[in-house]
Every structure is written in C-alpha cells, then in structure tokens.
Amino acid sequence: MSRPAAVAAALLVLASVPLWVGNSYYVNIASQILIYAVFALALNVLVGYAGLVSLGHAGLFGIGSYALAWLLADGWGHLPAALAALLLILGASAVFAVLSLRATGIGFLMITLALGQILWGLAYRWISLTGGDNGINVNSRPAPFGVALDGATPFYYFTLILFLAAVGSMAVFVASPFGASLKGTRDQPRRMTALGYNVWLIRFLAFLFSGFWSGVAGLLFCYYNEFVSPNVLALGSSAEVLLMVISGGTGTLLGPIAGAALVVIMKNVASAYIERWNLVLGAIFVAIVIFMPEGLVPGSVRLWRWLWTGMRRAPARGGAR
Numbered sequence: 001m002s003r004p005a006a007v008a009a010a011l012l013v014l015a016s017v018p019l020w021v022g023n024s025y026y027v028n029i030a031s032q033i034l035i036y037a038v039f040a041l042a043l044n045v046l047v048g049y050a051g052l053v054s055l056g057h058a059g060l061f062g063i064g065s066y067a068l069a070w071l072l073a074d075g076w077g078h079l080p081a082a083l084a085a086l087l088l089i090l091g092a093s094a095v096f097a098v099l100s101l102r103a104t105g106i107g108f109l110m111i112t113l114a115l116g117q118i119l120w121g122l123a124y125r126w127i128s129l130t131g132g133d134n135g136i137n138v139n140s141r142p143a144p145f146g147v148a149l150d151g152a153t154p155f156y157y158f159t160l161i162l163f164l165a166a167v168g169s170m171a172v173f174v175a176s177p178f179g180a181s182l183k184g185t186r187d188q189p190r191r192m193t194a195l196g197y198n199v200w201l202i203r204f205l206a207f208l209f210s211g212f213w214s215g216v217a218g219l220l221f222c223y224y225n226e227f228v229s230p231n232v233l234a235l236g237s238s239a240e241v242l243l244m245v246i247s248g249g250t251g252t253l254l255g256p257i258a259g260a261a262l263v264v265i266m267k268n269v270a271s272a273y274i275e276r277w278n279l280v281l282g283a284i285f286v287a288i289v290i291f292m293p294e295g296l297v298p299g300s301v302r303l304w305r306w307l308w309t310g311m312r313r314a315p316a317r318g319g320a321r
Helices: 003-015 017-021 024-050 057-073 078-100 106-125 152-175 177-187 189-194 199-225 235-248 254-268 277-291 296-320
Strands: none
Touching (some): 003 017, 024 152, 057 106, 057 199, 152 199, 235 254, 235 277, 254 277, 277 296
C-alpha cells in the first residue's frame, strides 16, 4: 500500500471511530488516546529528535490544565482563556529551557525532574490558587462555531482535529531544515557548532515547540475531565508519557501514537478484566525492550520486512529445485 493510500485509510478509520465503536465510554477512551498521543508527540520532539530525555514535561502539561481551569473559574471566556493559557505555557517552556539546557544527558534529565517536582509541590501546597487536593472544576466546554462539545462524539472530533494538526505540524517540523539541524545537534553537537550552528538556540526553539504541544494536550485533558488536580503534574505522569514514547519508538511519528494507545488501553480497558494489569503492562514493556529495542513501530516494520523477505525467498528456492 502506498503512503497516500495508508494515510487516507488511517484518516477514514479515525473519522469513523464513533460509528463503529458506538458505546460512548469507548469513544471517550479514543479521545484519551488522542490527547496522550499529542502529549507523547510533543515529548518525542526532545527525546527522539534532540536526544534530550525530560522527566518534567508533566509540569508543562499541568500548567496548561491549571491555567485554563483557573481562568475559566475567574470568568474568562473559553477562547481568551485558552489563548492566555498557551501564552503562559510558552513562557513556562522558555524558563524550563533556559534552566535545563545548561546541561545534557543525565544533568538535563535531573533538572527537568526537579522543575516538574517544584511545580507539583506548588500545585499541592498553594491551595488558594490551585485548590490543593480538591483541584479546580471546569463547569463547561466550549462550543466552537455553535457546536456544543458536551457529548462524547463531538468532543472526540474536536480532539481529532487538534490531533491531526499536531501530527501535521510534527511532520512538517521533522522534514524541515530546522528538523534536520535538530537531529544534527543530537548526533554531532560539536560538529554542528564547528559548522556555525547555534546548538543552544536550536534546542531552545525545539523546547518551545515541544512545550506548546504539551500545553495543548493539557488544555484538552482539562476539558476532557472538566477537573484538574495536582496529580497531572506528578512524576508518574512524566514517566508514563516517557514510556509511551520509548515503547512506541523514539524519533518516529507513529511510535508515540502507538505507545499512547497501548498505555491508555491497558489502563482503562484491560484493567477492567485483568486485576494485575500493571504486571501485564510491565511484561509488555520488557518484551518490547528485549525483542524490539528500537520500539514497537520500528520493530514491527523490521519484523514485517523480515517475514516478507522470507516469503519471497521460499518460492524462489522451491523453483530452483
């Protein structure tokens, strides 16, 4: 199947999900998958293309959720509140980048971890602003162009539009000269510096791009749950989305989406039938690391090519006899 045909088939499947799923519960699960896929794609910009592993991206995700919820509770309209929240996310991403890009490798990971934990602590203790454990409730969803998003199906299509925008922007980003230069800073930072590229600035701009889409996912998460609490900024949230990226395949567009689908389905569907679903999910991750160390999507492509090559060789050998 050609790439345009595969893309068209994927779009058709995504657009028809509410039709063949039917149950609103599973439509909501599909919306969750798309939200976390946007979040995983955003983190993949740093992990896969910049070679920078972050354990603090739940902080940016949570800032988007909290900013939107707080502004709506203060009486702002949906569009002004969302735009203001995105501006705040870009500012927070810039601060994260300036502080964390002082180091690479383990140093970068530890700084982002510390920043994420600081934000989690503030959300947990600054009760007058965040509500503490009680969180903040969101009483309504937007109605773009007069279409109410209160139902599962309309909200799914709204999330799907933003998901496709995220995938499209990521595809353009990866194929652009800037994307190529970002991968150059991952593979050969010293050589890139010698060639005259500003490695720090390239990584800084990539961090802003990643933070922006992390914030968009946070806005969608806030509207989906109509509630936000300190749990969204916890270390577990950052680790979970990092597992989505790594298990699906870093440095690919489909990998984070597949990883998000795997984790969300295990948490929300398999957990209803399997009591020890955490153990099963851990076993799946171990199997992926052992048999597909490059990730689920690249590993599946490699396995398919191996099987296809074997099937083509078998008739040739039979004819030779």
